[in-house]
Amino acid sequence: MKKMGALILLMLLFSSCGAVTAIPEVPITMTTTSTTTTTMTTATTAAIITISTGAATTTGAAAAVSGSTTTRKPPNNAGSAYAYDYPGISPAVAAVPADPYLILVSRDYALPANYTPALRVCVESYPEKIQMESTAAKQYKAMYDAAKADGAELIPYSGYRSIERQKGNFERLVQTNVDRGHSYAEAVNLAAQVILPPGCSEHSAGLAMDITRPGVWDTSVSFESTKEFTWLQAHGHEYGFILRYPKDKFSLTQITYEPWHWRYVGVGPATAMKSSGQCLEEYLGVG
Numbered sequence: 001m002k003k004m005g006a007l008i009l010l011m012l013l014f015s016s017c018g019a020v021t022a023i024p025e026v027p028i029t030m031t032t033t034s035t036t037t038t039t040m041t042t043a044t045t046a047a048i049i050t051i052s053t054g055a056a057t058t059t060g061a062a063a064a065v066s067g068s069t070t071t072r073k074p075p076n077n078a079g080s081a082y083a084y085d086y087p088g089i090s091p092a093v094a095a096v097p098a099d100p101y102l103i104l105v106s107r108d109y110a111l112p113a114n115y116t117p118a119l120r121v122c123v124e125s126y127p128e129k130i131q132m133e134s135t136a137a138k139q140y141k142a143m144y145d146a147a148k149a150d151g152a153e154l155i156p157y158s159g160y161r162s163i164e165r166q167k168g169n170f171e172r173l174v175q176t177n178v179d180r181g182h183s184y185a186e187a188v189n190l191a192a193q194v195i196l197p198p199g200c201s202e203h204s205a206g207l208a209m210d211i212t213r214p215g216v217w218d219t220s221v222s223f224e225s226t227k228e229f230t231w232l233q234a235h236g237h238e239y240g241f242i243l244r245y246p247k248d249k250f251s252l253t254q255i256t257y258e259p260w261h262w263r264y265v266g267v268g269p270a271t272a273m274k275s276s277g278q279c280l281e282e283y284l285g286v287g
């Protein structure tokens, strides 16, 4: 039971993004069990995003996965099969839009089970080798270099996480809750309050980065008072990144304020959202 207690503590401390409470996230490289080593070899390649040499130029190769759309608003796929069977958990399966960088991934929209972005290390000089989707990673590096020239160091803390890894984290917490005496349905419900179910984290799309700064290996709201955050607020959109979960958008995002979590959407959409003050849900006309 002591070991289980430690596991619970670890899960609470290192939950995945999208928790209803602002709990720090664990990078892939900090995995706490031997069974969660991340690999890209098990998924099919059906949904690989193949794009792009520039931030604003994308093609819709990934749109073939589950039906493309040329509209901003993702179709309501309620009724589509979610790949997992958890009581009370039934997100629609997100269709990949024509611009795959605008995919909406949330508690309501899960990635297709075989969604496998092409990955690239963001900043090679760090030993953790944090990855994002290829174009997002290149844009992150450009942003990183520009920030560093201005005296701000945008250290990659947690980027891509596989759906399988998310599934493992989620189901371990469910099992922990069962072991503590909860029914399976209760255990799932409790787990979902701390860790987003598999497919529901935009980290699994390779389009989100949790950013930290020198000397601080964690994520916390205190990031908002750093020069790194100030720089991101002024310039992040120039590289296609948005503050995904702003303070005043909880009713739309269902995620509490996370100053460390930046989402790549492309330069054009990021600039438009910066100008309008819209969050992604508003920009897409959802919610």
Ligand code: ZN
Residues within 6 Å of the ligand: 017, 018, 025, 203, 208, 209, 210, 260, 261, 262
């Ligand atoms: Zn995050």
